[in-house]
Amino acid sequence: MSRALGAELGRGGRLPRSARRKQLLAAAQEVFVANGYHAAAMDDIAERAGVSKPVLYQHFPGKLELYLALLDTQAEALGETVLAALARTTDNRERIHGVLSAYFEFVDRSDHDGAFRLIFESDLVNEPAVRERVESVTERTMLAVADTVASDTGLGTAEAQLLSTALTGAAQVAARWWLASDRPVSQDAAIHLLESLLWRGISNFPRQS
Amino acid sequence: MSRALGAELGRGGRLPRSARRKQLLAAAQEVFVANGYHAAAMDDIAERAGVSKPVLYQHFPGKLELYLALLDTQAEALGETVLAALARTTDNRERIHGVLSAYFEFVDRSDHDGAFRLIFESDLVNEPAVRERVESVTERTMLAVADTVASDTGLGTAEAQLLSTALTGAAQVAARWWLASDRPVSQDAAIHLLESLLWRGISNFPRQS
DNA sequence: TCCAGCGTGGAGGTCAAGGTCGGCGTGCTG
DNA sequence: CAGCACGCCGACCTTGACCTCCACGCTGGA
Numbered sequence: 107m108s109r110a111l112g113a114e115l116g117r118g119g120r121l122p123r124s125a126r127r128k129q130l131l132a133a134a135q136e137v138f139v140a141n142g143y144h145a146a147a148m149d150d151i152a153e154r155a156g157v158s159k160p161v162l163y164q165h166f167p168g169k170l171e172l173y174l175a176l177l178d179t180q181a182e183a184l185g186e187t188v189l190a191a192l193a194r195t196t197d198n199r200e201r202i203h204g205v206l207s208a209y210f211e212f213v214d215r216s217d218h219d220g221a222f223r224l225i226f227e228s229d230l231v232n233e234p235a236v237r238e239r240v241e242s243v244t245e246r247t248m249l250a251v252a253d254t255v256a257s258d259t260g261l262g263t264a265e266a267q268l269l270s271t272a273l274t275g276a277a278q279v280a281a282r283w284w285l286a287s288d289r290p291v292s293q294d295a296a297i298h299l300l301e302s303l304l305w306r307g308i309s310n311f312p313r314q315s
Numbered sequence: 316m317s318r319a320l321g322a323e324l325g326r327g328g329r330l331p332r333s334a335r336r337k338q339l340l341a342a343a344q345e346v347f348v349a350n351g352y353h354a355a356a357m358d359d360i361a362e363r364a365g366v367s368k369p370v371l372y373q374h375f376p377g378k379l380e381l382y383l384a385l386l387d388t389q390a391e392a393l394g395e396t397v398l399a400a401l402a403r404t405t406d407n408r409e410r411i412h413g414v415l416s417a418y419f420e421f422v423d424r425s426d427h428d429g430a431f432r433l434i435f436e437s438d439l440v441n442e443p444a445v446r447e448r449v450e451s452v453t454e455r456t457m458l459a460v461a462d463t464v465a466s467d468t469g470l471g472t473a474e475a476q477l478l479s480t481a482l483t484g485a486a487q488v489a490a491r492w493w494l495a496s497d498r499p500v501s502q503d504a505a506i507h508l509l510e511s512l513l514w515r516g517i518s519n520f521p522r523q524s
Numbered sequence: 525t526c527c528a529g530c531g532t533g534g535a536g537g538t539c540a541a542g543g544t545c546g547g548c549g550t551g552c553t554g
Numbered sequence: 555c556a557g558c559a560c561g562c563c564g565a566c567c568t569t570g571a572c573c574t575c576c577a578c579g580c581t582g583g584a
Contacts (some may be wrong), residue, residue, distance in 0.1 A: 279484025
């Protein structure tokens with residue numbers, strides 16, 4: 107059961123530094139996703155990669171930095187995907203569709219590597235560096251959505267941000283539930299349903315005084 | 316700065332067993348909320364309560380059980396509040412209002428004791444007992460909402476559950492964001508805005524084939 | 525007033541996990 | 555063919571946090 111990634115290399119396989127680093131990151135992500143940060147042992151990660159602990163520490167100064175490297179990559183990926191979906195069109199219904207697709211595809215892709223758990227189910231939110239990363243990506247996407255909401259509805263900043271938080275929160279929670287429930291409907295159907303819900307909710311939002 | 320709760324008792328204050336237990340639970344909740352599970356030390360909890368560690372272990376067999384006792388109480392409270400809001404009326408818009416109020420008031424009350432963090436920001440989700448509690452309360456509320464959604468829209472079970480997850484997820488995420496952002500609008504205004512959003516989304520949801 | 529008993533407290537054991545040091549195998553050079 | 559440098563592994567050390575043992579002091583009755 108051990109060293110699934112390093113098996114084909116044998117224990118003595120010599121790798122270029124960058125390739126070794128990527129392999130260590132992949133192994134670490136598997137262990138962090140499966141066990142969470144605290145229950146993940148550096149020994150497990152090293153064994154999973156088919157190397158020994160000292161080499162791990164030759165690539166990363168510590169456990170936290172290793173985790174942050176993964177979190178940075180994945181948060182960046184999610185943020186870019188959502189931002190791109192918003193920028194791809196000016197049709198707001200299409201934007202909702204795109205954002206929902208972004209969340210679902212990120213979560214679904216993560217079914218292979220579980221990346222979304224690093225962001226949305228991290229057990230290291232007390233660490234300021236981690237909290238800062240997670241809040242950064244959620245806030246960036248929320249603000250982008252809030253811009254659209256504000257110009258679409260004429261609501262004030264705080265009101266638009268509240269609704270944007272609700273919209274993105276709905277997408278995120280629903281996508282995670284959908285995956286955790288073993289995709290009870292197809293991804294297209296799920297996105298379509300949520301798109302109807304959210305679009306009916308936000309389009310022609312009642313103007314306020 | 317220490318022993319804030321036990322100060323008026325002095326160090327040697329003798330308490331009836333049930334009162335001592337309640338005091339220990341309150342001290343533990345403060346420490347768990349402030350630091351998370353892992354960073355919370357039993358020494359801190361004991362000191363916060365103005366007692367010493369052995370008495371803590373005379374009331375609770377271990378750190379996990381102490382945490383679970385708090386989590387059970389708070390999850391039960393949240394679940395009952397939401398369920399009650401659903402049962403209080405048959406008007407679905409009123410129901411949405413009630414559920415939103417339930418989340419906001421739970422989170423807002425939690426501003427004093429931070430209980431919602433135990434449920435929604437726990438750093439112990441890997442522990443099966445904790446995960447089971449958290450999923451239990453979210454699923455109970457989701458299923459209750461899904462019943463209403465299903466009978467209101469005629470959607471299938473999976474579809475209704477997906478929408479219910481989105482609705483409750485929106486409420487939960489929005490309420491937490493509202494609190495974390497220092498209540499940028501009044502609670503009534505926030506609830507009213509979200510009520511409009513969700514009600515427009517779910518009412519007269521397009522019937523499917 | 526004296527004594528017995530029990531709850532309390534400080535000091536310590538244990539253990540797990542993050543973070544390093546002496547052998548070893550490999551490939552190159554004189 | 556022999557010696558040497560270099561990168562990797564097994565074994566260990568330390569820290570920190572959960573969880574208990576010996577002395578003290580307060581309560582309540584004769």
